[in-house]
Amino acid sequence: xxxxxxxxxxxxxxxxxxxxxxxxxxxxxxxxxxxxxxxxxxxxxxxxxxxxxxxxxxxxxxxxxxxxxxxxxxxxxxxxxxxxxxxxxxxxxxxxxxxxxxxxxxxxxxxxxxxxxxxxxxxxxxxxxxxxxxxxxxxxxxxxxxxxxxxxxxxxxxxxxxxxxxxxxxxxxxxxxxxxxxxxxxxxxxxxxxxxxxxxxxxxxxxxxxxxxxxxxxxxxxxxxxxxxxxxxxxxxxxxxxxxxxxxxxxxxxxxxxxxxxxxxxxxxxxxxxxxxxxxxxxxxxxxxxxxxxxxxxxxxxxxxxxxxxxxxxxxxxxxxxxxxxxxxxxxxxxxxxxxxxxxxxxxxxxxxxxxxxxxxxxxxxxxxxxxxxxxxxxxxxxxxxxxxxxxxxxxxx
Ligand code: ATP
Ligand code: MG
Numbered sequence: 001x002x003x004x005x006x007x008x009x010x011x012x013x014x015x016x017x018x019x020x021x022x023x024x025x026x027x028x029x030x031x032x033x034x035x036x037x038x039x040x041x042x043x044x045x046x047x048x049x050x051x052x053x054x055x056x057x058x059x060x061x062x063x064x065x066x067x068x069x070x071x072x073x074x075x076x077x078x079x080x081x082x083x084x085x086x087x088x089x090x091x092x093x094x095x096x097x098x099x100x101x102x103x104x105x106x107x108x109x110x111x112x113x114x115x116x117x118x119x120x121x122x123x124x125x126x127x128x129x130x131x132x133x134x135x136x137x138x139x140x141x142x143x144x145x146x147x148x149x150x151x152x153x154x155x156x157x158x159x160x161x162x163x164x165x166x167x168x169x170x171x172x173x174x175x176x177x178x179x180x181x182x183x184x185x186x187x188x189x190x191x192x193x194x195x196x197x198x199x200x201x202x203x204x205x206x207x208x209x210x211x212x213x214x215x216x217x218x219x220x221x222x223x224x225x226x227x228x229x230x231x232x233x234x235x236x237x238x239x240x241x242x243x244x245x246x247x248x249x250x251x252x253x254x255x256x257x258x259x260x261x262x263x264x265x266x267x268x269x270x271x272x273x274x275x276x277x278x279x280x281x282x283x284x285x286x287x288x289x290x291x292x293x294x295x296x297x298x299x300x301x302x303x304x305x306x307x308x309x310x311x312x313x314x315x316x317x318x319x320x321x322x323x324x325x326x327x328x329x330x331x332x333x334x335x336x337x338x339x340x341x342x343x344x345x346x347x348x349x350x351x352x353x354x355x356x357x358x359x360x361x362x363x364x365x366x367x368x369x370x371x372x373x374x375x376x377x378x379x380x381x382x383x384x385x386x387x388x389x390x391x392x393x394x395x396x397x398x
Contacts, residue, residue: 001078001100003060006067007164008051009075011172026175026203027051027072033237034066037395048116052079064168069235071201072178073170077154080163087122090161091134097163098135098153108145109135113155120157127155174203176236181205182316183278184232184287185270186241188224188344191289191319193232193336194327198318199287200236207281208232208239209274211246216351221344226392231336234394242277243388246270248379250351256372259353263297264360265369266351267306269380275310276384284313291319291327296356305360 010027024046031053035042040058044051055063067076082093098109113127122130131153132144156162184196186208200206210225222243233239246269253265274286290298297306307315319327331337 003078006053007077026177071173072175075167077164095138105139109151110149173201178203180284183283184208190340195289209242238393301359
């Protein structure tokens with residue numbers, strides 16, 4: 001069937017009053033954004049508790065895929081809209097809808113009418129009965145099942161009448177733009193893209209920072225991070241990726257600090273610099289892919305010591321209590337897994353010690369850091385001043 005409209009369903013919990021307008025407006029904006037690159041004509045609009053997308057000259061699969069990337073949408077219903085030409089005409093329209101939608105008539109169904117306009121001659125129960133009967137008359141092989149129907153035929157009597165029976169699941173969450181902006185620490189691994197996706201799902205706009213250590217980490221490793229950002233950007237819209245050259249700082253730490261403390265001290269520098277970049281770019285939190293106990297730098301003690309450098313904004317770790325397999329499942333769903341497992345090295349693996357500390361002591365780490373000397377402050381400053389900014393969108397890298 002060639003649908004001319006889609007009815008967009010969104011969860012209404014927590015979006016009452018003024019928030020509801022903000023939520024709906026943000027959702028309309030994000031839907032427009034998602035559809036913009038596609039072929040076709042689209043009109044997105046809201047109407048008393050409903051959002052519709054009118055579409056023509058479009059590719060069905062492409063539109064569904066785009067809408068499934070818009071946070072805030074819980075269901076996408078391809079809808080047939082008919083004018084109110086009386087009860088008898090509606091029966092005919094429903095019969096032809098069912099005929100076209102379900103060539104095999106051996107189905108069970110239930111009619112679910114809702115009357116938003118009270119001047120319709122039949123009430124909801126009467127519509128259910130009349131339309132159910134018309135369908136049974138037209139297709140004697142089918143049956144009514146009010147408890148577990150295979151097809152739930154929805155009829156909404158509004159100024160216009162909506163007919164729909166399919167709901168394609170959306171990603172859920174809140175539309176991007178309904179919360180603030182966060183700075184994602186994005187590595188080439190499995191976890192951080194998932195952490196970004198999950199935070200964005202709550203409406204948070206993302207920027208990202210990647211600490212690059214050439215020549216120890218290759219251009220291909222950087223490209224991998226860009227490819228991952230692109231996958232996440234399919235949900236968020238364009239992401240500003242800050243690429244920080246971390247080599248001098250890394251070497252300085254390597255030279256002056258005990259090797260079993262390298263990862264912890266390096267992470268403390270990541271956090272310090274990410275916090276600075278967050279502040280400069282209006283981000284309200286850092287976001288990382290850490291999860292308790294995954295590696296030595298993610299024990300409770302290590303996380304505490306790393307976290308200590310963040311004084312101004314909170315660090316969000318949406319995966320903190322996730323098992324690896326749960327993270328992998330999400331990364332497969334959002335299409336980052338295949339990229340994450342590409343074999344390009346990251347700086348953590350290049351500079352990792354054989355026996356890293358698992359229970360670092362904050363005072364000891366601080367005194368190790370003091371051994372580095374003041375030149376590191378200059379290096380940090382220089383790295384931040386020379387940060388490379390790349391705008392990454394799901395369509396192209398600009
Ligand atoms: P991931 O799979 O996200 O790489 P991981 O399990 O490999 O995580 P770590 O390497 O300890 O864990 O990194 C923990 C977190 O620190 C990452 O999830 C990411 O948020 C951040 N991080 C690590 N390396 C970098 C990097 N080079 N640039 C930016 N952030 C990084
Ligand atoms: Mg990693």
